[in-house]
Amino acid sequence: MQCHCENCRRLSGNFVAACRVDARDMIIDDADDQMTWYDVGYAEYAFCRRCGSTLMFRAVDRRDNPSLMVGTLDDAKGLGLKSVWFADEAQEHNTLPAGVPHHDGNA
Numbered sequence: 512m513q514c515h516c517e518n519c520r521r522l523s524g525n526f527v528a529a530c531r532v533d534a535r536d537m538i539i540d541d542a543d544d545q546m547t548w549y550d551v552g553y554a555e556y557a558f559c560r561r562c563g564s565t566l567m568f569r570a571v572d573r574r575d576n577p578s579l580m581v582g583t584l585d586d587a588k589g590l591g592l593k594s595v596w597f598a599d600e601a602q603e604h605n606t607l608p609a610g611v612p613h614h615d616g617n618a
């Protein structure tokens with residue numbers, strides 16, 4: 512998905528491309544040493560402690576379904592855009608993709 516919410520815009524400098532996953536399918540080696548979380552109230556963003564990259568975010572009421580930042584994946588083959596979140600908050604310079612659902616908020 513693309514997320515155009517204010518938090519994603521500010522932390523990425525534009526909008527975020529991410530894929531929602533089931534946390535039970537994730538294996539993070541030494542997460543406490545590798546990552547730090549930043550809480551914005553309704554969501555949390557995870558950052559790499561070594562390079563500062565934004566790794567993922569999750570809604571506080573859906574911690575079991577984090578969204579991984581696609582740009583951090585070593586292999587993103589096979590991923591396709593499924594939806595646009597917070598389409599109503601997209602900045603004018605971004606042309607929203609056609610052919611996928613646009614949500615005012617997340618889905």
Ligand SMILES: [Zn+2]
Pocket residue numbers: 514515516517518519520527597
């Ligand atoms: Zn967002």
